[in-house]
Amino acid sequence: MKTIDDFRQSDCRFLMNNYDSPIELAGEVYPTVEHAYQASKTLNSYDRDPVRAAQSARRAKRIGRSIVLRPGWDAMREDVMLGLLEKKFSSANKDLQAKLLATQSASLVSGGDTFWGEVAGAGDNRLGNLLMKVRAGIVKASCDAINTANRTYLQTHGWTRNTEGDDVFIECWVPSWNEDCFFDLDSAVHYQNKMNIEVLSTADEMGLLEVDVDVDDDVDDDVDDALDLVNSVTYYV
Structure with a gap:
């Protein structure tokens, strides 16, 4: 199985959370998944606004580290990330969706830390796994749509x-x-x-x-x- 384990490559940067891709969250638009994820740590708009206004994803992440976490954040953070990735690669963003599907069955392995990625081959690779989950969901939805159309076609x-x-x-x-x-x-x-x-x-x-x-x-x-x-x-x- 092919493995994509360096999202920093020019043709793989779209897989990174700091890739420019506007994300709507609670009626506000954030520049990247990273911005939206960091803002999701709190329900306080006063704390969210500086994150949304951050000039870079790195800056948004730095601000997010100082936010007082909402109750139960650790238990919900993966679901939050999944929801943001589903928005990023939704049918509303056909180019990004096509790029994700173009990875086909490749194993997607993020780097940088041992929770969201892997370091020296060790880690949980939560981000990579969520990306593959989103990819599989898109494929399943398209297959379901084709099968539904095929059934109607045959009945006709x-x-x-x-x-x-x-x-x-x-x-x-x-x-x-x-x-x-x-x-x-x-x-x-x-x-x-x-x-x-x-x-x-x-x-x-x-x-x-x-x-x-x-x-x-x-x-x-x-x-x-x-x-x-x-x-x-x-x-x-």
């Missing part, structure tokens, strides 16, 4: 769920034209895509479409084109 084309087949497939689907034929979700979508490509290709050859269909021997490469075409073609009526 007459497919139905067959729970009796779930002992064979995790999620069994059957086409209306052959109820004895079982597919898992991904295979059903692939099969329906192939059928749609054939239907659209035939219609295109007959001059029934105003959009050309790009079809070759590789069905997988044509799936996206076919799906785009389904949504964009103009039919003669």
Whole structure:
């Protein structure tokens, strides 16, 4: 497994809490996650304001060290950090989200201390673990959205769920034209895509479409084109 353990590298600085990324907290916008995290140590706006106004994340951290901690801070600080990271890498910040996803399955290891990171290979790496948790959450949400769309897509084309087949497939689907034929979700979508490509290709050859269909021997490469075409073609009526 690939490991990213130096967030100071130019292409990894976005993983650091001092990276410029406005974060909203209690109706106020903070320049970085570090600013917002330090301000979260207190509910007193009088103490928060200097943190928010700090010219750098380092300065915000220094101010935060002098803040009287809110009750229960040690028990909640990881949840606070997680919430701030989720905001930083939310869909509202698509560029940062894309950069985080581009790390793929790499192990993310922060440095600097033994609580949030590791020093000389020793430490809890809480920040790195939270970053990987946020990354996994984004991936899961996108997969869930795709699967939801795929289910709607299959139902539109007459497919139905067959729970009796779930002992064979995790999620069994059957086409209306052959109820004895079982597919898992991904295979059903692939099969329906192939059928749609054939239907659209035939219609295109007959001059029934105003959009050309790009079809070759590789069905997988044509799936996206076919799906785009389904949504964009103009039919003669």
